[in-house]
Amino acid sequence: MPTRNGFWQEKLKAYIQDRTRELGDGHLALRPPTRQALERLLQDPLFQDQEAVLEAALTDPYFPLGQIPRTVLADVVGMRFFVSKRRPEIQGSLTRAVIAMARLFLRVREDLKRHGNPNRVTGIPLDGRPHPLSPSGWCRLCGTCCQIGGVRAVAPPGMTYPPAWVRMIQGEADPDQFLCPFLFQYFGREIYFCAIHRIKPRACADFGPEDCARCAQDIALHGL
Template sequence: MRPVDGVGETPALPGKGPYRTVPWKIQGETMWRERPFWQDILKEIIEWRTLELREEIPKPRPETRRALRSLLAHPFFSPHARTVEAALWDPYFPLGMIRRTILADVTGMRFFINKTRPDIQEALSLQVAAAADLFLEAKRDLVRVADPKTVTCVPLDGRLHPLPSGGWCRLCGTCCQIGGVQAEPPPGVGYPPRWVAMIEGSAHPHQQLCPFLFQYFGRDIYFCAIHRIKPRACAGFGPEDCARCRTDIALHERDP
């Protein structure tokens, strides 16, 4: 028995968590069964993990771990289990941005994309897995090929540190909700070839976000992990650009 990518119209079952009607292929015939929808499970994990980070709970609680086991048992995620788990437990992984982009309906353009459409579920899951994989690679590289103390705006040692203050940036991450920019470094800096692909959005066929966009311990604070050597296109982004961006780039429906 194997699941077929799809989601029905059945609402959540009270008291039993988020369930959807999903088709299962059994000996060539499709049968509809109630089972958890992977997006709902992932949203629960994001919500719980965010609270844990904000409350400085050192380890995921049992309910968070149970939800993760359920997610990683899904055929879409089982091939990427170790990568997705490592990213979701990391205090700098942009949990909120995953929900704001990959899992959010597209509403701000001339067309509407319902992210529960059956035909795009596998592609969306691959985008989540790609975000996890590239984030972990970027974080490893900050130690392997660069000195994080001179590259990032905050130390990446797993502890809370004062954030930069006094500037105009709200650290909301909206300007980074794009697939990539031209990887032109500031004067005197050279990016490794792999970083060029990561910055320009071509490092993975399912890349949707910049891997250097980190979140600060579950808070609504996002920062560039290569802030001090960010591409010239990003460094030249000013308050007027920010105001325009926050109006024009609002493509995704926000959670109520």
């Protein structure tokens, strides 16, 4: 059966390619070819009953589409082993990971709309329009360090994270979490930023250039 063999992955990659291109061209609304690519993806039986969640997330200009091929769909390569993400028996777990990524992203988006002060939390308004990002210093904004299940949710002095955020930061909100739900992408570009940059956990705030260099050299292993 094509779906069980990973045919849905090709449909997702096609959509990501189309959506990334149009966002880069400054088109926030889906063009007809991109809409058709999304509809083909959502018709896959493995995404049954999750169409609304996926459409809302996958069409959002801040959803980290570019991270999906690097994490959920990336083959796992080790010194003495290789795990192909095309294996039929893991397609269900991979689609659950995509759904979890979408669901957690939407939860963060909704929380930030209701409670987030961009100047105090994110650093830029999340209003669907390009705004200059905060100076990143040595950081390349590649998002590699956020390809993790979670870190300890130790908030900056004087503040406390909501319980739901604690679970998301620590990777406890969903068993299929592949990367930090607070990682956003900047309008389809290879630029990723933290949605809670100004109040990020201590582990993230303490992450420095040497940590980044080690992270870039490591082989990224993603759980099934």
